[in-house]
Amino acid sequence: MAQREAKTLDGVFSKLEGRLKVRYLGIGFLWAWIYGSYETFAVYPERAGVGINADPSWVVSASAVVIALFAAGALLGRRTGNPPRWVVVAAGAATALGTALSALAPACPPLGTSLIWASGICTGIGSGTLYVLWGQALAQLDMESTELAIPAASTIIIASVLVLPYLPAPLGTIATVSLPLISCLMLWLTYRDVARTGNAGPAALERPAQGGIARPAAASATFARMGALLFIAYAVLGFSGAVQPDTDAPFFAFGIDWPTLIGSCCGIGLLACFIVYTVRPRFDALFRPIAVAICAACALLPWADLWAVFLAETLTTIADTMLTISAVLFVAQAAKRGAMNAALGTGIAQGSLQLGVLVGNVAGGMGAEAIAAAPTGLFTVALGLAVFFSLAWLLYPADRTIATAGMAGRRLAMQVGTGADGAATDAGAIGADPHPVSDSTTDERCRMLAESRGLSGREAEILGYLARGRSQPYIRDELVLSKNTVATHVKHIYQKLDVHSRQELLDLFE
Structure with a gap:
C-alpha cells in the first residue's frame, strides 16, 4: 500500500512538472515588481507612506501604462505571428531602467522633474508591453499548463511581501529593478517553448467555432463588458484606498504587511478552488465572491480603527488578487477557444483595470481633504461606492456568451454528426446510428x-x-x-x- 501511494505521488509530481515549468511563472515577477515599486519602501525608503499615492512618479507611470496596454494590445493583436524577441528585451529593459531612474530622482533635485517623467514613461510603456506579451504567451500553452501557471505565478507576490519591505535602500532598489528583467528572461524562454512545440503563434488560436456558430463578435462585446466592470471595480477600490485614513497603520503596527500576505494567500486559494472544482469557469460566477469582498471593504471605510483598516485592506487584497489572476486567465481561455485575440484581450482587460486604478486614486486624492472634513463624509462615500458598484453589476449580467456559443456548436455537431458540407465532423466517431x-x-x-x-x-x-x-x-x-x-x-x-x-x-x- 505504501509503495502504491508513493508511486501515485511520484506520478502526480511528474505530471505537475511536465505541465508547470518555472519559466511559466514569469508574470508573477511582474506583479511582484508592481508591489515592490509602489507599495513598499524598497525603491523609495525616504517617502512617507507605502501607498501608491505617496510617490509623484506614479501618476505619470499609471497614465503611460494605460496607453501602452491599449496600444500594445491593438498592435500585437494585428500580428499573425509572435513578436520579435527584441520587443521582449526592450519591454523588460525599459521597465528596469524606469525603476532605476525613479530611485535616483530624490538624489538629484535639479533633475528631479525630468527623472520623474522619464521614469514614469519608461515603466509605464515597458510594463504595459510586458504584460500584453505575457498574456499572448500564456494563451499559447496548453490549457492545463495555463490554469496551473497563472495562479501559481501569484505566489511570487507572497515571497516578495516577506522580503522586499525589509531590504535596505540599495538592496531594495536592486532587487526591484531585477524583477522585470527576470520576468523578461522567463518570457523569452516561454516563447522558445511555444516555438518548439510547433504552435504557429496567435493566429493558430483564432480557429472558427464548431457548428458554424460565430463567436468572436459576441465575445468582443463580452470582453468590453468585462473591461467596463474591471474599470469600475478598480475605480472603487482606488477611491476608497485614497480616502481611507491610516491605510499604512497595519504595516507600522505589526511590522509586516499582513493584509497583503493574508489577502494574497486567501485570494490564490479561493481562485485555485474555483478553477479545480468548476467544469467551465466563467467570469461572472467568479466575480460574485469578489463583489462581496469589495462591498465589505467599502462598508468598513468610515471606521478608522486599526482592525477595521486591517480587515478592509485584507478584503481589498483578496479582491485585487482574484481579479488580477482571473483577468489574465479568462483572456487566455477565450483565446484558446478562438473567441478573442490574446494580445488584444489582455490589452483591453488590463488597460481597463489600470485606468480604473488611475481614475480612482486621482479622484480620491483630490477629494480626500474635503471628505475628511465633512462630519459624515466617509459614511456618505462608503454608501455611494457600495451602491455604485452594485449597480455596475448590471453591465455584466451573465457571462455565457463564450461558453454557451461553444457548447451550442459542440452539441449541434454531436446531435447532427455532420458538418455543413455533409462530411462527418469527427473522424473518430463510431458509425452512424439510425436511432x-x-x-x-x-x-x-x-x-x-x-x-x-x-x-x-x-x-x-x-x-x-x-x-x-x-x-x-x-x-x-x-x-x-x-x-x-x-x-x-x-x-x-x-x-x-x-x-x-x-x-x-x-x-x-x-
Whole structure:
C-alpha cells in the first residue's frame, strides 16, 4: 500500500512538472515588481507612506501604462505571428531602467522633474508591453499548463511581501529593478517553448467555432463588458484606498504587511478552488465572491480603527488578487477557444483595470481633504461606492456568451454528426446510428454515472464526449487540452466505470 501511494505521488509530481515549468511563472515577477515599486519602501525608503499615492512618479507611470496596454494590445493583436524577441528585451529593459531612474530622482533635485517623467514613461510603456506579451504567451500553452501557471505565478507576490519591505535602500532598489528583467528572461524562454512545440503563434488560436456558430463578435462585446466592470471595480477600490485614513497603520503596527500576505494567500486559494472544482469557469460566477469582498471593504471605510483598516485592506487584497489572476486567465481561455485575440484581450482587460486604478486614486486624492472634513463624509462615500458598484453589476449580467456559443456548436455537431458540407465532423466517431440515443437521455445517464462512480467535473465532461463516440483528438481540440491530459482523464474514467474498451463504455448507454 505504501509503495502504491508513493508511486501515485511520484506520478502526480511528474505530471505537475511536465505541465508547470518555472519559466511559466514569469508574470508573477511582474506583479511582484508592481508591489515592490509602489507599495513598499524598497525603491523609495525616504517617502512617507507605502501607498501608491505617496510617490509623484506614479501618476505619470499609471497614465503611460494605460496607453501602452491599449496600444500594445491593438498592435500585437494585428500580428499573425509572435513578436520579435527584441520587443521582449526592450519591454523588460525599459521597465528596469524606469525603476532605476525613479530611485535616483530624490538624489538629484535639479533633475528631479525630468527623472520623474522619464521614469514614469519608461515603466509605464515597458510594463504595459510586458504584460500584453505575457498574456499572448500564456494563451499559447496548453490549457492545463495555463490554469496551473497563472495562479501559481501569484505566489511570487507572497515571497516578495516577506522580503522586499525589509531590504535596505540599495538592496531594495536592486532587487526591484531585477524583477522585470527576470520576468523578461522567463518570457523569452516561454516563447522558445511555444516555438518548439510547433504552435504557429496567435493566429493558430483564432480557429472558427464548431457548428458554424460565430463567436468572436459576441465575445468582443463580452470582453468590453468585462473591461467596463474591471474599470469600475478598480475605480472603487482606488477611491476608497485614497480616502481611507491610516491605510499604512497595519504595516507600522505589526511590522509586516499582513493584509497583503493574508489577502494574497486567501485570494490564490479561493481562485485555485474555483478553477479545480468548476467544469467551465466563467467570469461572472467568479466575480460574485469578489463583489462581496469589495462591498465589505467599502462598508468598513468610515471606521478608522486599526482592525477595521486591517480587515478592509485584507478584503481589498483578496479582491485585487482574484481579479488580477482571473483577468489574465479568462483572456487566455477565450483565446484558446478562438473567441478573442490574446494580445488584444489582455490589452483591453488590463488597460481597463489600470485606468480604473488611475481614475480612482486621482479622484480620491483630490477629494480626500474635503471628505475628511465633512462630519459624515466617509459614511456618505462608503454608501455611494457600495451602491455604485452594485449597480455596475448590471453591465455584466451573465457571462455565457463564450461558453454557451461553444457548447451550442459542440452539441449541434454531436446531435447532427455532420458538418455543413455533409462530411462527418469527427473522424473518430463510431458509425452512424439510425436511432441515436437522445441528447437529454445521454446527459442524464452521464450525470448518474458521474455521481455514482465519483467522477470529477472534468471527467464527467469528457465522459459526455465519449458517450457520443467522440475520439480523443476531437476532445483535445474541443476542450483545448493536451494529449496526455485527455489520455489520463480517459484512463481514470475507464477505471472508475470498470470498463476496458470504448465499446464497453458505449454499452453502458444502450
